[in-house]
Amino acid sequence: MDVDEGRVHEKITVGVCVMEKKVFSAPMGQILDRLKAFGEFEIIHFGDKVITEDPVERWPICDCLIAFYSSGYPLEKAEAYAALRKPYLVNELEPQHLLHDRRKVYERLEKYRISIPRYALVNREVPYQDLDYFVEEEDYIEVHGNRFWKPFVEKPVDGDDHSIMIYYPSSAGSGMKVLFRKIGNRSSEFHPDVRRVRREGSYIYEEFLPTGGTDVKVYTVGPEYAHAEARKSPVVDGVVVRNPDGKEVRYPVLLTPSEKQMARDVCIAFRQAVCGFDLLRCEGRSYVCDVNGWSFVKNSHKYYDDAACVLRKMFLDAKAPHLSSVIPPTLPWKVNEPVQQSEGLTRQGSGIIGTFGQSEELRCVIGVIRHGDRTPKQKVKLNVTEERLLNLMLKYNGGRPRAETKLKSAVQLQDLLDATRALVPRTRPGRESDSEAEDFEHAEKLRQVKAVLEEGGHFSGIYRKVQLKPLKWIKVPKGNGEGEEEQPVEALMVLKYGGVLTHAGRKQAEELGRYFRNNMYPGEGTGLLRLHSTYRHDLKIYSSDEGRVQMSAAAFAKGLLDLEGQLTPILVSLVSKDASMLDGLDDASTEIKEAKLRLNEIITSGFNRIGKRVGM
CATH class of the missing domain: 3.30.470.20 (ATP-grasp fold, B domain)
Known part of the structure; x- marks a missing residue:
């Protein structure tokens, strides 16, 4: 009991019915000590022995109850106690199941x-x-x-x-x-x-x-x-x-x-x-x-x-x-705490005002980075008229006869491999006539496609891609007999492979990320990681769908954010393939190609003029 100017105030009893490991944790102790400092509450600790061994009728009686499940805690007993004594529950017990x-x-x-x-x-x-x-x-x-x-x-x-x-x-x-x-x-x-x-x-x-x-x-x-x-x-x-x-x-x-x-x-x-x-x-x-x-x-x-x-x-x-x-005018546990004076620089927004009285703010940093060192890129092109391959194209382009399709996932490439295996002749044709020579060349290219797809025994990694581009169409009656529809009869197949990021390429990208981190925030070690973790700036890493580019981006992120381990989880967690961003990159790539063509035309034209002057 507390006596205050002749009035008697009974303290509110707060029962702490949790396992001792949780009671004596630092956060629980900090909060219970603060509650006691108000002077309005009496804290009653039940203890493990009471909770696990004593019947609920012998548990302490309290006005308010803190009770929650942890390992070894008899939640049903706590529910029986709450039903018996009806204290105010901070966390209700039945929903904890x-x-x-x-x-x-x-x-x-x-x-x-x-x-x-x-x-x-x-x-x-x-x-x-x-x-x-x-x-x-x-x-x-x-x-x-x-x-x-x-x-x-x-x-x-x-x-x-x-x-x-x-x-x-x-x-x-x-x-x-x-x-x-x-x-x-x-x-x-x-x-x-x-x-x-x-x-x-x-x-x-x-x-x-x-x-x-x-x-x-x-x-x-x-x-x-x-x-x-x-x-x-x-x-x-x-x-x-x-x-x-x-x-x-x-x-x-x-x-x-x-x-x-x-x-x-x-x-x-x-x-x-x-x-x-x-x-x-x-x-x-x-x-x-x-x-x-x-x-x-x-x-x-x-x-x-x-x-x-x-x-x-x-x-x-x-x-x-x-x-x-x-409401207490001052928190009782803060009465004797000294007021901390701020010192150093004054911050306004995200800018910093120093001795010069000028505010500067870094709004963003944008980097456009090429992929690291890679193995040679290789390509196989062939015109296909086989129904199996044309149907595969329609399967993955939504049934549109004039639409190009890309096959890159394991399921898509497995479908293509199955179709190719069925089409590759078991014996090699002769080459006596021109048509037989063309058949031989076509069969050899199909064998090459099959060999590339079978490499490694399974489709892991991101270094194989197939494009199917329709070249010719015919009109055929619709299946229901009402009108006509287009059907492809020839397509260009382009198999791209190789271009795999090398070990040196990964190291290059990782070192570049580390260089960015150390030079953007010198002396702060994990400063960039802290800013990213707190959402105080918006870090985005974009990549095209090329395997070497994706892995370069992942290795860059690894060095930039001081990460460890293999690149696959980093790639999936941190690297995005944004359509609008990639469209912009495609536009830039097109402009670069057009600029190269114009430059080549200028150089060729210049050589031609020089040749005429010297009588070549």
Whole structure:
């Protein structure tokens, strides 16, 4: 009891019914100490022995209850206690069961119209059960007819299983990356030879959303308060960046109005006032991909201050509403803290005002960079009239008889290889007549196409491409007998291969990225990485669809952002193929070609004039 001017105020008891490992964590201690400093609350720690061994009738009685699940926690007992004593619950207990099943989490998010990635469920009653609605191919899976092209994400339905996998397409080099809870300074590993998805249990499959290599963690304290931090995503290289205290480096970020609404909706949907969830930012939109329940921010005194104030108001609203509107003029734990004076430069916007009184602001840096060293490019051209190849062209160009098509994915190239194998003659024709000589040349080119497509035993990598360009058409009656339609009868096939980025080329690109990083932000080490992680500037890396260009861009990103590991995950996470950007590059390439032609014409014309003068 506190006696104040003759009035007796009974303290509000706050029961902390959680496992001791969580009670004695630094964030929990910081917030509970601040609550006690208000002088309005008595904190009661239940302890592991009471929670696990004593019947709920013997548990301490309290006005407000902090209770949440962690490993070994008897959630059902806590529910029985809450039903018996009816304390005010910070986080309601029954919805916490949902958090152990990712299927139920996604169902609840959908019910409350909270944006999530496109996903599908594969439920197995026994391990390795064959399912008629599940199909797996080289570069995609299909669930109930819903197709997911690689890269896609595979999550166990068990919310406590953190072994999440990402599968990469053959066009990026194939392979799989497994994400896991941090072990030392690692949070993921890349396995280049794993291509098949798991079949041991039930999984959620969802599309991979490129986020520029960063994840956003959001922490709510009630529906009106949310704190957000960015970190380097484990999908990039799996290296955990830690500060001198051994904690993962994270940077505060501002949430957009729509993201603040999502935080409020998540808090309400799961009835968890103190809640953490993962946010993916992709192409101007945000998606919730995981909900963790009770979570506190680490190493943020501003957050500890805010959380204590919000919890105080929640407890007073519930048990002493007449005191809720009384706000302390000064936070009690800050009474004796010295006021920190700012020093150094004054910042205005993103510019810096120094001793000269002038403000300068770097608006952007744009680099247009050629690919690194490569092996020689090679090409095979041949005119084809075979129905198999013409039908293949129509299959992948949408059935348009005059439209060109490109075949580059593993599925497309496999179709072409199957067709070519059927067309290559088993015996080599003679060359007695001109027509037989043409047949021989055509057959040899088909053999060459077949040999190039068969190279390596499977379609991994991004160094083969086939173009099919219609050359001749005829009109034929439509299948329904009503009118006519065009049908191609001849096409030009162009097989391009080689041009693979060499080891030296990768080193060149990586060194150039490192040079950019060290010279754009001299002396700051990971300054560029920090700016990118906090969204304080917008880093975009674009590439054409040529394999050597994509791998050069990935190696450049590796050096630019000080990343480790293989290039496939970096390529998928950080390198974009933007149509409008590539159109601009194509236009620039055309202009360069036209300029070269004009230059050649000028040089040729000059040589001709010189030749006439000397009598050549």
